[in-house]
Amino acid sequence: MPKDNPIDLRQDRRQWLKTSASVLGATLLPMPAVAAETTQTEAAPAAPQTKPVESKAAARFFTPAQHALVDELSETIIPADSHSGGAKAAKVADYIEQFLGESFDDAQKSLWREGLRLIDVMSRHYNGKSFVDASPDDRIAVLTILSDHDQMTDLPEVRFFLELKRLTVRGYYTSKIGIHDELEYKGNRILQEYVGCDDQGAAS
Amino acid sequence: MAESEVNLTRTYDAIVIGSGAAGGMAAHVLTSHGLQVLLLEAGKKLPIEKELRSMEWPYDNPYRGQLPPDQHSLTFNEYTIRNPPYGPGFEKAKHLKSYVGSTDYVKNIVVDERENPFTGTNYAWVRARCLGGKTNIWGRLALRLSDYDFKAKDRDGYGENWPISYADIAPYYDKVDLYLGITGVKENLPYLPDSIFQRPTKLNCAEVTLKESLAKIGRVLTQYRAGVTSDGLKHNKYRSRCYGRGACERKGGCDIHAAFDSPTGLIYPAMDTGNLALRTNAVVREIIVDPQTGKASGVHFIDNQTLRDYAVRAKVVIVAASTLESARLLLLSKSRQHPNGLANSSGHVGHNFCEHIMGPGVAGRAKNLVGKQPTLDDGRPGGFYLTRFRNLAEKHPKFIRGYGFEGGSGSTMFPRGTDTHGFGAAFKEEVRKNQGAFVGMGAFGEVLARYENYVDLDPAVKDKWGIPALRFHYRFGDNEHRMAEDMKETAQEMFEAAGFEITHVSSRVLTEGWSIHELGTARMGSDPKTSVLNQFQQSHDVKNLFVVDGSAFVNASCQNPTWTIMALCWRSCDYLADEFKKGNL
Numbered sequence A: 001m002p003k004d005n006p007i008d009l010r011q012d013r014r015q016w017l018k019t020s021a022s023v024l025g026a027t028l029l030p031m032p033a034v035a036a037e038t039t040q041t042e043a044a045p046a047a048p049q050t051k052p053v054e055s056k057a058a059a060r061f062f063t064p065a066q067h068a069l070v071d072e073l074s075e076t077i078i079p080a081d082s083h084s085g086g087a088k089a090a091k092v093a094d095y096i097e098q099f100l101g102e103s104f105d106d107a108q109k110s111l112w113r114e115g116l117r118l119i120d121v122m123s124r125h126y127n128g129k130s131f132v133d134a135s136p137d138d139r140i141a142v143l144t145i146l147s148d149h150d151q152m153t154d155l156p157e158v159r160f161f162l163e164l165k166r167l168t169v170r171g172y173y174t175s176k177i178g179i180h181d182e183l184e185y186k187g188n189r190i191l192q193e194y195v196g197c198d199d200q201g202a203a204s
Numbered sequence B: 001m002a003e004s005e006v007n008l009t010r011t012y013d014a015i016v017i018g019s020g021a022a023g024g025m026a027a028h029v030l031t032s033h034g035l036q037v038l039l040l041e042a043g044k045k046l047p048i049e050k051e052l053r054s055m056e057w058p059y060d061n062p063y064r065g066q067l068p069p070d071q072h073s074l075t076f077n078e079y080t081i082r083n084p085p086y087g088p089g090f091e092k093a094k095h096l097k098s099y100v101g102s103t104d105y106v107k108n109i110v111v112d113e114r115e116n117p118f119t120g121t122n123y124a125w126v127r128a129r130c131l132g133g134k135t136n137i138w139g140r141l142a143l144r145l146s147d148y149d150f151k152a153k154d155r156d157g158y159g160e161n162w163p164i165s166y167a168d169i170a171p172y173y174d175k176v177d178l179y180l181g182i183t184g185v186k187e188n189l190p191y192l193p194d195s196i197f198q199r200p201t202k203l204n205c206a207e208v209t210l211k212e213s214l215a216k217i218g219r220v221l222t223q224y225r226a227g228v229t230s231d232g233l234k235h236n237k238y239r240s241r242c243y244g245r246g247a248c249e250r251k252g253g254c255d256i257h258a259a260f261d262s263p264t265g266l267i268y269p270a271m272d273t274g275n276l277a278l279r280t281n282a283v284v285r286e287i288i289v290d291p292q293t294g295k296a297s298g299v300h301f302i303d304n305q306t307l308r309d310y311a312v313r314a315k316v317v318i319v320a321a322s323t324l325e326s327a328r329l330l331l332l333s334k335s336r337q338h339p340n341g342l343a344n345s346s347g348h349v350g351h352n353f354c355e356h357i358m359g360p361g362v363a364g365r366a367k368n369l370v371g372k373q374p375t376l377d378d379g380r381p382g383g384f385y386l387t388r389f390r391n392l393a394e395k396h397p398k399f400i401r402g403y404g405f406e407g408g409s410g411s412t413m414f415p416r417g418t419d420t421h422g423f424g425a426a427f428k429e430e431v432r433k434n435q436g437a438f439v440g441m442g443a444f445g446e447v448l449a450r451y452e453n454y455v456d457l458d459p460a461v462k463d464k465w466g467i468p469a470l471r472f473h474y475r476f477g478d479n480e481h482r483m484a485e486d487m488k489e490t491a492q493e494m495f496e497a498a499g500f501e502i503t504h505v506s507s508r509v510l511t512e513g514w515s516i517h518e519l520g521t522a523r524m525g526s527d528p529k530t531s532v533l534n535q536f537q538q539s540h541d542v543k544n545l546f547v548v549d550g551s552a553f554v555n556a557s558c559q560n561p562t563w564t565i566m567a568l569c570w571r572s573c574d575y576l577a578d579e580f581k582k583g584n585l
Helices: A007-023 A031-044 A066-076 A092-102 A108-129 A136-148 A155-171 A176-182 B021-032 B154-155 B164-182 B205-215 B261-273 B325-333 B423-436 B478-497 B561-580
Strands: B013-015 B037-040 B071-073 B096-099 B119-122 B221-223 B276-279 B282-289 B296-303 B309-319 B354-365 B384-386 B403-409 B438-448 B454-461 B468-473 B501-506 B546-547
Touching: A007 A108, A007 A136, A031 B296, A066 A092, A066 A108, A066 A155, A092 A155, A108 A155, A108 B468, A136 A155, A155 A176, A155 B309, B013 B021, B013 B296, B013 B561, B021 B037, B021 B261, B021 B309, B021 B561, B037 B261, B071 B325, B119 B454, B154 B309, B164 B261, B164 B423, B164 B561, B205 B221, B205 B384, B205 B403, B205 B438, B205 B478, B261 B276, B282 B325, B296 B478, B309 B325, B309 B561, B325 B561, B354 B478, B403 B478, B438 B478, B454 B501, B478 B501
Parallel strands: B013 B037, B013 B309, B037 B276, B071 B096, B119 B468, B309 B546
Antiparallel strands: B221 B384, B282 B296, B296 B309, B354 B438, B354 B501, B384 B403, B403 B438, B454 B468
16 A cells, blocks of 8 residues: 555545445444454355354454454554564453453444454555455554544544554553563562662663 | 450440541540440441452453443543433443542442432542541552641631641651651651651652752652551551552552551551440441430441441540541431531531642653663652642742642553554554653642532432432632642643653643542631631530541641541540540530
């Protein structure tokens, strides 16, 4: 996708929403069916996604395809680097799934279902591939569009991005990897003496 | 502990209503004088060893330390619309909590807002019903007041002086320091007297930078004076010294009770005297008055769980239910002799309601610390306190009284700075590099005590136990708003002068009540026409009735009230015991 031209999100979304409507056809089904559509087009060897998610155990919120998508989305928000593992290694998608599965907030659940759908629609529009199939750079490009427009909170995909970031941050920095490997948190152990600036050598 | 049987058929020497800082202190002092005391607490006795989980890692908590999904804690925006806790949009939350109840660690300590409604003007009323009340989760900043506060009227002509001066209360501050433990550094400030400090915590490098910068303009930054024992207390087997472990920032209580809480600091030792009986789940609805003498003769309470009604008698009644609940109880206790409520011939009960205004503050980064190895800053009970500097030697043209800043800096278990724009590798690195460089502070300023700021009883709304709810008539005034403007400006200036990179300046005034420092609803004074209590927190009208919590304050000062509540209470209970023994009550 072109990287230098600034994107007009409002302009663009008219186009990709049109495309997505034609892909969806007249089915306009709730998200589980959309996930099924995604699974079919990707020909992923996943189990048929015909049952609504709600009928599964309370903590299950995503279809396997959605879970895989959230895995990649969260990793794009907080990737592994030379310092520590990323959101995938910290199982942030599991955290988000549990959070949403137990939530009583229907608006939030809808936002996630709609958001995951729109992310794939956007990825197909800009990258010609689903988000999961896109290269890391192409994934970053899609989220950059949303991050660059994060004031446009009237748009569901922008609100979704902000929620994705919020829950990824929450899940990652409360995980073992986040606390111990990434931040190297020094607390939660017994100290004989308080540590202060004097004990750390000159700060400046 | 030697917990005495509760006997509701006997007449106790004294009933203490409420088990927080004031009630715990009253129980401690009176039992040590040999009085037979019944302590009543509206909430339950929590299994505190399980409740306070200071060392729990978030990943070992089912909700990563957040509230369970069926609970909701009110946000700033939700406080600004009236009746939200009970209205549409909140149906899905089985339990509604105040803003403080936003973590899994305090969910059983703060009350369910729906069971405890109130009406009138917006107020972020934080209530804890359990043994120890809010002391289980308090912020721990333990400051003394001075004659700049007790005699504030002499300085600027506003309001009333307290009926005591610093010299009267100083010996009792000392007693509280020695009995409960406090950390800090002596500064010799006339407006913020020193305590008898145990070993202090240490300032980290960002704080030292700020301290040195402030010293150049004559302002004082000192180590957080925390109501925490850093050396241990030989006389108290329930509390350990502080081991600087963290996560203190969580403010979910201290599982080794190095931070003061009323149960281990005051109530358990009082039980060990054999003179204290404790009845939890006792929601007091009325103080009973003897129709012959007009004196208090006991209380009616409702069992929190069974809803059964009980009466219990005592020779002296001590109200320590917290500033607003104590006023409510006095107003509820109407009788032929006291038609406006007990101890209310002055009409001042519920009035002169004051507290601290907060919200304005600043956050930033110490640039020289960006990218440095993380340090353990979270094992300290607090960071720093920047003492009052307004209206000391010079008069400020726009407002009277003063404010101080509470601040902190450095690494926390959950990093600051995750509001950084963007995502990806750069975001992650940014959060990591900046985590230890964070520094921030927020102001606490005196809200003037005004007769027009008051609470009364709502004529219609009742709580879960059928007791009339409190109705608020309370707003910050012009002096507070002008002060808040100054707080924001000085905060920013001081961070700029220290060379910090400012990331956020807050000018937003938080909802009334946010400081959880409500005070003044049954003020002390020497004139029974304009005050409710005398200098010993004894009712002018009813000799055997004492109100020993923050409601007795004449003004709010800008210093946090808990240490003063306890020192005053100790002084009053010494007097009470003496009068009791002389047969004067």
